[in-house]
Amino acid sequence: MHEMSLCEGMLRIIEKKAQKDGFRRVLTVRVELGDYSGASEESLRFCFPVAAKGGIAEGAEMEFVYTHDRALRIIDLDVV
Amino acid sequence: MCVTCGCPTTVHAPHSHEHDHHHDHGHSHNHSHGEGTHYHDPHHDDHPDRAAARVLKVEEDILSVNNAYAEDNRRILKQRKILALNFVSSPGSGKTTLLARTLSSKRFTSAVIEGDQSTDIDAERLRATGAPAVQINTGRGCHLDAHMVGHAMGDLGIDKGALDGGILFIENVGNLVCPAAFDLGEAAKVVLLSVTEGEDKPLKYPDMFRAAQVMIVTKSDLLPYVPFDVGQCLANAQKINPAMEHLVLSSSSGEGFDAWLDWLDRARKAV
Numbered sequence: 552m553h554e555m556s557l558c559e560g561m562l563r564i565i566e567k568k569a570q571k572d573g574f575r576r577v578l579t580v581r582v583e584l585g586d587y588s589g590a591s592e593e594s595l596r597f598c599f600p601v602a603a604k605g606g607i608a609e610g611a612e613m614e615f616v617y618t619h620d621r622a623l624r625i626i627d628l629d630v631v
Numbered sequence: 632m633c634v635t636c637g638c639p640t641t642v643h644a645p646h647s648h649e650h651d652h653h654h655d656h657g658h659s660h661n662h663s664h665g666e667g668t669h670y671h672d673p674h675h676d677d678h679p680d681r682a683a684a685r686v687l688k689v690e691e692d693i694l695s696v697n698n699a700y701a702e703d704n705r706r707i708l709k710q711r712k713i714l715a716l717n718f719v720s721s722p723g724s725g726k727t728t729l730l731a732r733t734l735s736s737k738r739f740t741s742a743v744i745e746g747d748q749s750t751d752i753d754a755e756r757l758r759a760t761g762a763p764a765v766q767i768n769t770g771r772g773c774h775l776d777a778h779m780v781g782h783a784m785g786d787l788g789i790d791k792g793a794l795d796g797g798i799l800f801i802e803n804v805g806n807l808v809c810p811a812a813f814d815l816g817e818a819a820k821v822v823l824l825s826v827t828e829g830e831d832k833p834l835k836y837p838d839m840f841r842a843a844q845v846m847i848v849t850k851s852d853l854l855p856y857v858p859f860d861v862g863q864c865l866a867n868a869q870k871i872n873p874a875m876e877h878l879v880l881s882s883s884s885g886e887g888f889d890a891w892l893d894w895l896d897r898a899r900k901a902v
Contacts, residue, residue, distance in 0.1 A: 553773055553774050553808070553809035553812055553813070556772065556774070556776065557693050557694070557812075560693045560694060560695075560696050560697065561693050563696055564689065564691050564693070564695070564696075565689075568687065568689060572687060574685075574687065576680060578680060578681060578684050579684075582693075587838070587841065588812070589808070589809075589811050589812040589838045589842075590812065623692065623693045623694060623812075624689075624690065624691055624692045624693055624695075625689040625690070625691055625693060626688075626689065626690060627686050627687055627688045627689050627690070628686070628687045628689055629681075629684040629685070629686055629687075630684060630685060630686075630687050631680040631683050631684050631685070
């Protein structure tokens with residue numbers, strides 16, 4: 552269940568980005584997820600709403616793009 | 632997302648993987664745009680903000696925060712010529728017993744960072760050998776991260792020269808999955824596998840065996856009593872990680888232990 556820490560890491564990146572780029576809500580988070588990343592889409596989807604509760608990414612949809620490496624990163628966000 | 636089971640609502644090309652459940656919720660529709668086919672929950676599409684949304688590039692590694700701390704740790708360890716090893720395994724594989732015997736040999740200047748969910752039993756046990764040991768309790772956490780380890784290094788006075796030229800043993804939380812993903816700044820991950828576990832562990836937990844540079848098969852004194860095939864275990868490990876070194880030893884009888892201490896000595900000199 553280290554996906555919870557990964558989600559907290561995602562939120563730190565998103566919050567930093569929000570301070571810099573000034574958006575108030577995140578509607579979609581697009582994640583690149585490698586076969587060898589050690590993380591699973593199901594767990595990330597399970598943990599993210601819990602970690603995001605009460606913040607700017609609460610209720611955000613998640614989209615995943617699969618790769619065949621160790622990738623584990625946020626590609627982009629839909630924001631308003 | 633399906634609120635009852637948390638199952639995915641997005642399906643992608645090019646990678647296809649099979650799920651053991653069906654997307655028969657009846658509240659989604661699908662359409663394709665560009666590379667993949669997406670299934671959206673209707674309420675997302677109806678969101679009043681969606682029309683006003685803009686796409687913001689991020690392109691940032693989710694582990695970047697951890698990795699930055701790991702690089703800080705690595706820099707300090709390098710400056711101080713310290714060999715740092717991150718010990719990982721399932722609970723009960725003999726990490727603490729291996730460390731206790733290693734420290735008792737007194738061949739190296741050593742310090743220990745102990746990771747457990749709770750208690751400082753292990754740190755206490757290792758302090759009895761005379762080596763300084765700091766315990767990290769991760770609480771609900773299932774792994775050590777580089778930030779925690781950085782603080783523990785500070786507590787040990789490593790940045791102030793308390794372990795120059797020595798070995799830092801980091802015993803991770805007993806867990807064969809999660810610690811694989813987190814770089815702590817170590818020179819190598821050392822994975823333990825005891826003969827009371829199955830020889831198929833490398834196949835069942837490939838992420839960890841892929842992340843490790845060394846595998847130690849422990850409790851070899853129990854081989855006469857358990858159906859563990861060392862050759863098969865090594866073949867399985869080889870299949871997952873052909874470059875991984877291996878050792879077979881017993882921390883209680885001492886069998887194979889000198890080879891381990893020699894390995895440590897070589898690795899320390901190579902820093």
